[in-house]
Amino acid sequence: MFPRPVEKASAGVRWAYKLSLPIALFLWLLPLLAIFMTSIRPASDIATGNVFGIPSSFQFFQNYGEVFAKTDALQYLINTLLIAVPTTIISVSLACLTGYALAIYKFKWALPLFFLFVAGNFVPFQILMLPVVDMSNRLEIINTVPGLVMFHAAFQTGFCTLFMRNFMKALPFELIESARLEGVDEFKIFWHLVLPLVKPAIAALCVLIFTFIWNDFFWASVLIRDDSNLPITVGVRTLNGEFVQQWHLVSAASLLAAVPPVLMFFAMQKHFIAGLTLGATKG
């Protein structure tokens, strides 16, 4: 283990370390803590300059209630779910298929096609923007939730394929070979043998893609203009314009947008980190 464990150090160092942890964390999360404090104080506090002290009254429920009552925040949250869940299902399912083809079969196109997916995954969004807008227009799905889902699902298939292919490459190939010799159909091998083995990868991908899509801002602002179809990220920015100088409400709405991915992260932490750090250890 590096650095040397503090347990082996002197008592003084040990205490200093344990004391420095909460201080460092406090400084690291200071912006977040401050905005949380702002979201539970009354508007009058901010006007009188009591921005960081103890709130003159705790208005947690009033402020957050007001966000829901005065705005379409609930609608925005539902829209985000309607975008994120189908996207996750479609792109992860498709990537199981493509990843399997690219990892298991040895044909000469396997590597070039894999690189096509990887390269596509890294291109700047702006180079895709106008043709995608144009196509969505012609398919008459611009401004709709399914239209956004179609794009997200296609784009995320690239990342999911990269992930799945590398995960499946590490499976014991002899297992598949022997099933083939038994005369099992290719699709049955995939369904009954390989899919159960990649369940951890599927879980990791689902958590990651859900979070990515939940936090997407660019594509939602490009492909959706109707207020009733906006997801929460774009919605929150619109609210920022409406609540001029009402920082207690802006901060409450912002934190609201952050809650679902944060919950997701804490519930599925192991999968989330396994997904993000794929490739950080091998090689």
Add this chain to the structure above:
Amino acid sequence: MNTAATSTDRFSTSAGRMVVAAVVMLVCVVLLMLVSTTGMQGLLDLAQRTEARVPTFLVRISLIIAALTAAFFFITSHSYYKRNKVAIAPWMFLSVGLVFFSIYVIVPIFQSISYSFTRWDGLYDFNGVWTGEWVGLHNYKLLLDDPNFYTSLWNNLLWLLLFMLAVPIGLFIALFLNQTVAGIRIYKSLFFFPFVISQVVVGLIFTWAYNPEFGLLSEIWSWFFCETKTNIMGNLTRVCSPEPPSILGDETMATYGIIAAGLWPQIAYCMILYLTGLNNISSDQIEAGRLDGAKGWKMLRHVILPQLKPATFIAIVVTVIGALRSFDMIATMTQGGPYGSSNVLAYYMYDQAVGEGVGRYGYGSAIATVLFLIMLVYISYFLWRMYVDEMEAK
């Protein structure tokens, strides 16, 4: 898994299944054509009604899925497939994902590049004919004379350089947290926290933190430079000298302010990559290093960092991509202002192409193409590295 079947049975065509699949496929295609033709939509008065767009689209998608399923059974019933499974199956596995990905990602890259040689506002005339005109390299010539383009390019360079700070700082925090004291796991997840939050929210948090009147920064500023006085009306006022800076309102500071905000989640990401990397370092080598008398900086430099190479590589890749993709924060914090001083190529392109009252598709595409070419350098390097790894693995 029909093990009882003889080998001749296994490879022969199942005619019955093929016929059924063909009929289903035909029906789906006919229905699809009916739904897609404008005549049908006009008949049902669907084309005019916005709320009908989604249902018609979903019907079309379902028909396509049904047709694909039928095609799957059609192919797998044929004896040619049964005799050449290993050659045909990968293409069947790939087909849907590859076509979908190509339509939405690969083809648009080339379309965008071709748009960049035109002058177009994104519209078609009444008959659906393209209204743009071909102008050759005109957009690129305009680009060379556009001061905003140079500002954006320079800011992109700043983003690339300063964003790299996330890698060493992430390593530093990872080293700090790589201990086994009680509760350290919770500390690690809380340090990772900023990465999970949407960039829009991070942008809003920092917009507020930078606010010169009542933000976090002005509060810290006031500890050093301000005093509270009673004014002639008898009210308490705060007098500062010098006044707290308005970071996002200042042309020279806005970009640095946004980059600092962007670093916050990016450091968290690099930290988690390094924590995982540190977790997997072989303790034998560390012990061997200790026996050789290596410790502290020497140990880090000669024993630890070489083993963290894969983590460093990924950290650099994601940081470069993050820097070149920076859009959300600029859109939330400054919209490229003041006076375009915090623009980057990504935001400037958006602004030119679909910003209010502009609609310069051709010019926007030219900016996007430049950004794409910059990214292509990194993509090529990344692919080359992957190729080398693949060849070594064989």
